[in-house]
Amino acid sequence: ETGVTQSPTHLIKTRGQQVTLRCSSQSGHNTVSWYQQALGQGPQFIFQYYREEENGRGNFPPRFSGLQFPNYSSELNVNALELDDSALYLCASSLMGQETQYFGPGTRLLVL
Amino acid sequence: EDQVTQSPEALRLQEGESSSLNCSYTVSGLRGLFWYRQDPGKGPEFLFTLYSAGEEKEKERLKATLTKKESFLHITAPKPEDSATYLCAVQAGSGTASKLTFGTGTRLQVTL
Numbered sequence: 001e002t003g004v005t006q007s008p009t010h011l012i013k014t015r016g017q018q019v020t021l022r023c024s025s026q027s028g029h030n031t032v033s034w035y036q037q038a039l040g041q042g043p044q045f046i047f048q049y050y051r052e053e054e055n056g057r058g059n060f061p062p063r064f065s066g067l068q069f070p071n072y073s074s075e076l077n078v079n080a081l082e083l084d085d086s087a088l089y090l091c092a093s094s095l096m097g098q099e100t101q102y103f104g105p106g107t108r109l110l111v112l
Numbered sequence: 113e114d115q116v117t118q119s120p121e122a123l124r125l126q127e128g129e130s131s132s133l134n135c136s137y138t139v140s141g142l143r144g145l146f147w148y149r150q151d152p153g154k155g156p157e158f159l160f161t162l163y164s165a166g167e168e169k170e171k172e173r174l175k176a177t178l179t180k181k182e183s184f185l186h187i188t189a190p191k192p193e194d195s196a197t198y199l200c201a202v203q204a205g206s207g208t209a210s211k212l213t214f215g216t217g218t219r220l221q222v223t224l
Contacts, residue, residue: 004155031210042116042199042214043156056209090155092212099144099203099210103155 002027004093004104012110018079021107023091025072031055032074033101034066035090043090049074050096086111114139114204118215125190125222133185133218135200145183146212147176148199156199159185190222 005024013019025032031050035043045058049068063079072093078085088108092101115138125131137145144163148156160169162178169176173194175186185198197219201212 006155033210033212035212040216042201042216043212045211045213048209048211056207056211058211088153094210100146100158100161101210101212102158103148105155106153108153 004091004102006089006091006104006107008107009105010108010110012112013081014112015081015083017081017111018077019081019109021076021078021089021091021109023074023076023093023104025074025093026102029093029095029102030072031094031096032068032072033092033094034074034076035092035103036060036085037088037090037106039087046076081111083111085109114202114213116200116202116213116215118198118200118218120218121216122219123221125187125220127191127222127224128189130186130188130190132187133198133200133220135183135185135215136181137183137200137202138181139202139204139213141204141206143203143205143210145178146201146203147174147183147185148201150197150199150217152197159198187220190220192222192224195220195222 033048034046037043047057088106094101147159150156160176197217201214
């Protein structure tokens with residue numbers, strides 16, 4: 001069974017740039033959620049995708065957007081990067097109807 | 113709004129010294145309470161899901177319990193490899209979206 005994978009592991013961007021983070025779901029899972037984790041904090045829910053549609057969103061501005069593909073992999077896109085976007089971005093996959101989410105290793109984003 | 117509070121923020125134990133971590137929550141319609149372990153710079157690793165008051169689950173030196181207002185993670189005779197941040201999260205409400213609301217975690221250090 002393949003777990004959740006994310007790429008890249010680390011990324012450095014400058015303010016105003018755009019970034020795309022990628023996630024491959026665990027085998028058999030059809031739902032993907034994205035979280036932002038600032039240093040010393042718990043993860044915060046950004047949004048969830050199911051059947052290639054956004055299926056719930058947290059308190060994040062529209063410059064945070066996502067995609068889910070037919071193979072259940074996913075992308076998180078962030079436009080107009082701000083310094084406060086520096087964080088660990090986590091992807092979690094699950095099977096719709098089952099609550100437990102399994103997390104990937106994360107992408108560490110640093111915005112300068 | 114769902115709220116999760118974890119205590120203590122940090123805990124230092126000697127090897128073999130048992131203790132408990134606390135997770136207090138306020139939600140409307142609990143669907144599940146989750147415990148994760150997170151090592152520095154890595155994604156959360158799933159430990160337990162609890163669904164209803166009175167439920168208990170065990171895994172090696174860890175035991176999780178749930179009441180209507182809080183959950184405890186009991187660590188029996190911990191070893192240095194149990195050192196990590198332990199995160200509690202809740203999932204609540206109806207609908208298909210399965211957003212997790214996390215606490216800020218308890219940083220556990222186990223020394224020889």
